[in-house]
Amino acid sequence: MKNSKWRKETSPIGSGTHAEVYLAVPVDDVNSSMIAVKSTHIEYAYNLQREAEILRQLRGCPHVVQCFGDDVTDQYYNLLLEYAPAGSLDRLIYPRGRWDCKMAESDVAFYAYQILKGLLHLHDKGFVHSDLKPENILVFPTIRESKFLLKLADFGVSRRAGKNDFDEDDDDEPFCPHHCRGSLVFASPEYLSSGIHRTLDDIWSLGCIVVEMLMGQPPWLCESTNDLIFQIKYEKPEIPEDISSGAKDFLNKCFYKKEDGDDERWTARMLLKHRFVQDNMDAQSRYGGGISMLSCPNNPLSYDDNQWVSTKDLFLPI
Missing domain, CATH: 1.10.510.10 (Transferase(Phosphotransferase) domain 1)
Structure with missing residues (x-):
């Protein structure tokens, strides 16, 4: 995971009251799946950080979206989530x-x-x-x-x-x-x-x-x-x-x-x-x-159940 490089798309695919959602695509592994990145400015990240803590406690349920970790880039707080290609x-x-x-x-x-x-x-x-x-x-x-x-x-x-x-x-x-x-x-x-x-x-x-x-x-x-x-x-x-x-x-x-x-x-x-x-x-x-x-594609990111994934250089500059 620490060696992965991802590029966050410039246009959001969705938005809500507290954050916008982007796609992130792997740069080196063309066969890997995309992930969804929920982002907001670090100054307004309280609700998103609280959501991260809730998702951390809900890990492992096949009917709750999985969060792979968090990341801070360019003053933006990001949640790394499963991408749902079929929408909602x-x-x-x-x-x-x-x-x-x-x-x-x-x-x-x-x-x-x-x-x-x-x-x-x-x-x-x-x-x-x-x-x-x-x-x-x-x-x-x-x-x-x-x-x-x-x-x-x-x-x-x-x-x-x-x-x-x-x-x-x-x-x-x-x-x-x-x-x-x-x-x-x-x-x-x-x-x-x-x-x-x-x-x-x-x-x-x-x-x-x-x-x-x-x-x-x-x-x-x-x-x-x-x-x-x-x-x-x-x-x-x-x-x-x-x-x-x-x-x-x-x-x-x-x-x-x-x-x-x-x-x-x-x-x-x-x-x-x-x-x-x-x-x-x-x-x-x-x-x-x-x-x-029912069977879904494997999660594109691996994580340790006891530790959040977090790295300052997860995403490449746009």
Whole structure:
């Protein structure tokens, strides 16, 4: 690794609130894969450095994007990440930008299973993603052309479970849902009411994503931010009528609210055993399309589990 030379492309392939994402290509080994480099000026690198620490603790899960290390070049802090050549889940939901391209239930269950595996690992480590949405779920091609491997990504606003935004901001003003972390469309009603991050908030977000995959359109269609906040707090995303009873029950478990009764929203571990997931996974396996058949290219960078990769001259000057 110390002898590798990489060149970071000049134009970003993506951007977010805290950083931009670039491709980095190997200079000497033409057969090696590309990597993604998430960069921001060192002065504003706090969120990216925190994301690096979270990713360090999440290493080893096949459904969480792998981070190979960090690097500082020219006053920029860089995270070295797996590159997802197939983009993100929103491209699968909206092929060529088209709405109403509904996925087959078997595919939805297959992808829900993978998201749940990533969430289970995240939640077992004590974290809440806090911004789970299709754009933050990366898609990797596999040896089966019609099947894709999904990995959770973008942990820039992730928090420890139980963390309160009001306490963290150290502000005299009460929490305001208009200023919530992450995407408002996928926020849970409990978070919008309290500002406290819970693992079950990610389950609500997963339900919204499943609805989006089944319907081929966003889970909420609103005229204003206030309208959206009201609907999330007091309503639930519409569950399609033309889906199986298993899919409907799965979504009801994701969208459970306290006023519905004495139970709680199901956890990632419980949903992995739900019949909607299990029945479809059994069918996938029978026809040779199960998760065991998925395989991605080897990671282009090797790393020591106990040590971050970091070197001042990793990237060649542009």
